[in-house]
Amino acid sequence: MFAKTHLHRYRNLLKYLPVLPAIGLLVVLCYRFWPTVSPLGPPVIISRAEWGAEPPDPQLQNPMSREVFNTVVVHHSAMAPYEGPREIQYAHMHERGFLDIGYHFVLDGRGRIYEGRNLAVHGAHVREHNAGTLGIVLMGNYEELTPSAEQVDRLKWLVRELMQHHPLTHLAGHRDLLPGKTLCPGTHLEPLLPALAAELGLRFGAGGYLGPEPAPTAPTTRVSNPAAAPAPGATPH
Ligand SMILES: [Zn+2]
Numbered sequence: 141m142f143a144k145t146h147l148h149r150y151r152n153l154l155k156y157l158p159v160l161p162a163i164g165l166l167v168v169l170c171y172r173f174w175p176t177v178s179p180l181g182p183p184v185i186i187s188r189a190e191w192g193a194e195p196p197d198p199q200l201q202n203p204m205s206r207e208v209f210n211t212v213v214v215h216h217s218a219m220a221p222y223e224g225p226r227e228i229q230y231a232h233m234h235e236r237g238f239l240d241i242g243y244h245f246v247l248d249g250r251g252r253i254y255e256g257r258n259l260a261v262h263g264a265h266v267r268e269h270n271a272g273t274l275g276i277v278l279m280g281n282y283e284e285l286t287p288s289a290e291q292v293d294r295l296k297w298l299v300r301e302l303m304q305h306h307p308l309t310h311l312a313g314h315r316d317l318l319p320g321k322t323l324c325p326g327t328h329l330e331p332l333l334p335a336l337a338a339e340l341g342l343r344f345g346a347g348g349y350l351g352p353e354p355a356p357t358a359p360t361t362r363v364s365n366p367a368a369a370p371a372p373g374a375t376p377h
Contacts, residue, residue, distance in 0.1 A: 183297050185245075185253045191225050193255075194233065196240035200261060209259075209274040211310040211348040212299050213266055213317065214333060215243065216325040218377035221280035225254040228277065238264045243275040251294035269317045272350055274302065282326025292332055299340055310348030311337040314377075317346045324377050 217228055229241035242264035246254040256275075257263050265275030276298065278287060287295075302308060313333050314324035325333075337344035 183251070183253070183294065185255055188255050191254050193225065193241070194229055196258070197233065200239040200258075209272055209302075209306040210308060210350070211273045211312055211346075212302065212308055212342075213269075213273045213275050213312055213314055214295070214325050214329065215265060215275060215277040215314050215377060216282040216329055217246075217277050217279050218281045218283070218324065218326075219279070221249050221285065224248060224279055225256065228279075232264070240264075243277040245276045245298060246279060247276060247291070247295055247298065248279045249288070249291060251291060253294070253298055266314055266317050267321075269346075269349055272348070273317070274306065274308070278325065278329065282329035283323060284326075284328075286328040287332065292336060296336055296340060299336075299342075303340070303342075309343060310345065311340065311342045312345050312348075316344075317349060322377070 217223065219227060219231075225241060225246045228243070228246060232238040232242045233240065240258075241256045243256045244259055244263050245256050248254070256277075259274070262270040263273065263275040264270060265277070266273055276295065278291065278295065280287075299308070299311065311333060313330045315322050315330060334344040
């Protein structure tokens with residue numbers, strides 16, 4: 141009788157076996173997409189020291205004269221949503237030859253904002269359009285993912301904060317400045333930007349760009365590294 145009861149229990153457990161792969165899949169999906177579905181915390185800007193930024197290349201130590209930023213350019217990282225400022229900075233400095241992370245701010249799926257490149261120097265985020273443009277990147281690939289309303293709200297909060305310190309007039313997606321040359325900031329993020337600009341009282345698009353980037357007085361990429369040369373065709377980021 142005793143053994144029979146145990147056998148019965150094991151049989152009961154065995155009937156749950158078919159759902160184990162589904163549970164496993166759920167765990168993997170939660171891990172993969174958690175940054176975009178978890179609730180946002182309060183607005184916070186995480187400093188470079190706090191996220192463990194690498195110092196900029198010494199060639200960036202003499203920033204160009206302070207310029208006026210009039211356009212916010214929104215990007216996606218085109219990387220996994222859990223790959224953050226450290227991974228982006230590494231890719232920019234060690235794979236693409238930039239002198240520092242190219243963006244001025246990085247925003248993750250939980251609404252945390254990471255300080256990026258010093259605002260006293262050009263970013264390196266829109267080829268030949270870095271003068272006057274302030275770069276914000278959302279972690280993740282928004283060709284595949286859709287940003288949450290909360291995440292877009294946090295982006296709005298950040299731009300509103302920046303409007304207190306910079307005479308911003310326009311908000312654009314990366315692809316608006318380089319039509320046909322990039323997919324950034326992704327099919328699911330770009331269409332949200334006109335409404336976002338309107339809510340902020342900004343004009344949408346590339347109309348604020350003032351013309352060719354002036355010749356830099358200091359290098360923005362390592363002089364000896366050709367990796368920063370533009371790649372042909374549409375790029376994902
Ligand atoms: Zn971009």
